[in-house]
Amino acid sequence: MNRQIKNTYRPDMVSYPGETVLETIEAFGMSQAELAERMGRPKKTVNEIVNGKAAITPETAIQLERVLGVPARFWMNREQQYREALARSTERTHLEECTDWLERMPVAEMVKRGWIRKMGDKVAQIEELLNFFGVASPKQWNDVWLNPHVAFRKSLAYSSTPQALAAWLRKGELDAQQLYCRPFDAQRFQAALTEIRKLTVASPALFVDRATELCAASGVALVLVPQLKQTKVSGATRWITSEKALLQLSLRYKEDGQFWFSFFHEAGHILLHGKKDIFIEEENADDPERSAQKEREANQFAANLLIDPTAYQNFVSTRQTFSKVDIRQFAADQQIAPGIVVGRLQHDKVLPFSHCNDLKVKFVWANLL
Numbered sequence: 001m002n003r004q005i006k007n008t009y010r011p012d013m014v015s016y017p018g019e020t021v022l023e024t025i026e027a028f029g030m031s032q033a034e035l036a037e038r039m040g041r042p043k044k045t046v047n048e049i050v051n052g053k054a055a056i057t058p059e060t061a062i063q064l065e066r067v068l069g070v071p072a073r074f075w076m077n078r079e080q081q082y083r084e085a086l087a088r089s090t091e092r093t094h095l096e097e098c099t100d101w102l103e104r105m106p107v108a109e110m111v112k113r114g115w116i117r118k119m120g121d122k123v124a125q126i127e128e129l130l131n132f133f134g135v136a137s138p139k140q141w142n143d144v145w146l147n148p149h150v151a152f153r154k155s156l157a158y159s160s161t162p163q164a165l166a167a168w169l170r171k172g173e174l175d176a177q178q179l180y181c182r183p184f185d186a187q188r189f190q191a192a193l194t195e196i197r198k199l200t201v202a203s204p205a206l207f208v209d210r211a212t213e214l215c216a217a218s219g220v221a222l223v224l225v226p227q228l229k230q231t232k233v234s235g236a237t238r239w240i241t242s243e244k245a246l247l248q249l250s251l252r253y254k255e256d257g258q259f260w261f262s263f264f265h266e267a268g269h270i271l272l273h274g275k276k277d278i279f280i281e282e283e284n285a286d287d288p289e290r291s292a293q294k295e296r297e298a299n300q301f302a303a304n305l306l307i308d309p310t311a312y313q314n315f316v317s318t319r320q321t322f323s324k325v326d327i328r329q330f331a332a333d334q335q336i337a338p339g340i341v342v343g344r345l346q347h348d349k350v351l352p353f354s355h356c357n358d359l360k361v362k363f364v365w366a367n368l369l
Helices: 017-028 032-039 043-050 058-068 072-095 099-103 107-112 122-133 138-145 162-177 186-201 204-216 256-272 288-306 309-317 324-334 338-347
Strands: 151-154 220-224 233-241 244-249
Touching: 017 032, 017 043, 017 058, 017 072, 032 043, 032 058, 058 072, 072 122, 099 122, 107 122, 122 138, 122 162, 138 162, 162 220, 162 233, 162 244, 186 204, 186 256, 186 288, 204 220, 233 256, 244 256, 256 288, 256 338, 288 338, 309 324, 324 338
Parallel strands: 220 244
Antiparallel strands: 151 233, 233 244
């Protein structure tokens, strides 16, 4: 018997291994009955393998190797490829029914930002999205991403679509996974915030890397992810592991005061609140008062850390009006950016929103992200 048959098989999407078995024995001039006899298997079993009704087991693969001279690993790989092809075919049929889920996703914007690839058909695009989100199916996406474990500040004047918000949160999660962080240490993070506060007078080109380093050394992954069009959210915090927190900012606000208040607000959530589910503002129906309280706590934490409360009270109580000179001097005394002081005065309604806005610094992020 000539066993020097060349294996040039290239499996297609649905071809079953039995076809290759049949092709091989026909090349040898061997019948199914002879193959069964040489393998020591019932004729029915061999016929079921040939017709794709029975799988090639490791035992069968070894028997085929001895009888046909084709390595057992080839038959096992062939069987694995076939089963995978069957599973993918079944999966594709299922995903073809999920195009409505696809249509709700901000695909075009995600492609534009380089978060996902533009695929040639709808099913492939769904698969690309599932890979991005780290879920097996749209059903699992609903289970995981419609209930994200995150506390975030969201403007009451806008609303975010769940799909766009989930995409933004996931991008932050993926970016954070790439950042090495030391195990979380609350005291070290508190000290890091004191150092980061000094960076409020610097430009993004200088403070982004340094703030990221200081946070990482404290167990906090700081990531900046520009918002999508339908995500009206300024920041988010959550715990990736018990020793690694994620502080994510959207850069929605372009002015220094708004950016830094958002940063320290989120830092407040990390230091003041638990490592488990906290809340989603406006959507926490279980205990809205508890959510409001946590927001107030984070707001107060940010306000007090940015500006010493006693110094601020003295500054406000000794003036009827606030000149730019006064604001710059007070900011210098506090070692913070003047725009932060302007924002605080405007928020407290002791300075009109139309005044001193030229002291605010507008950030440009395009070259940093």
